[in-house]
Amino acid sequence: MAKKETSEAAEKVAKAEKASKAKKHGSGKGNVFARSGKGIGKFAKDFKGEIKKIVWPDRTTVLKSTGVVLAVVAVIGVIIFIIDTGLTQAIQLLSTAATNFRTEATTVVAEATTAIVEATTALAETTTALAETATTVAETIIP
Numbered sequence: 001m002a003k004k005e006t007s008e009a010a011e012k013v014a015k016a017e018k019a020s021k022a023k024k025h026g027s028g029k030g031n032v033f034a035r036s037g038k039g040i041g042k043f044a045k046d047f048k049g050e051i052k053k054i055v056w057p058d059r060t061t062v063l064k065s066t067g068v069v070l071a072v073v074a075v076i077g078v079i080i081f082i083i084d085t086g087l088t089q090a091i092q093l094l095s096t097a098a099t100n101f102r103t104e105a106t107t108v109v110a111e112a113t114t115a116i117v118e119a120t121t122a123l124a125e126t127t128t129a130l131a132e133t134a135t136t137v138a139e140t141i142i143p
Contacts, residue, residue: 057065
């Protein structure tokens with residue numbers, strides 16, 4: 001009896017494998033066009049069933065929802081405008097500060113350069129005076 005059960009089980013397994021191979025290879029219920037036609041028909045039937053399940057909102061609900069959406073968009077638009085304006089003002093202040101700093105730095109550098117030129121001129125005059133003094137001393141010592 002165990003052999004009979006085993007053979008029945010083996011037959012079932014073989015039958016299942018044969019059916020799965022038939023599905024994989026596309027053989028079976030008609031050609032490609034027949035199968036796709038059935039698929040389209042099933043899709044249309046399922047689509048119609050799903051459409052019947054939809055609960056469509058009434059006019060007042062749609063108008064209220066639209067009003068809420070428009071109000072939220074307007075509020076967010078105002079918030080973005082305020083942020084944008086604030087950032088623009090901050091950038092302009094930074095730009096002005098940078099320009100003022102650059103002007104002040106240029107003035108400081110010009111003043112420092114003028115001081116250096118004056119010091120160099122004074123040093124040159126002192127050097128010239130020392131040279132003249134040395135010449136006078138040399139002429140006095142060596143007749």
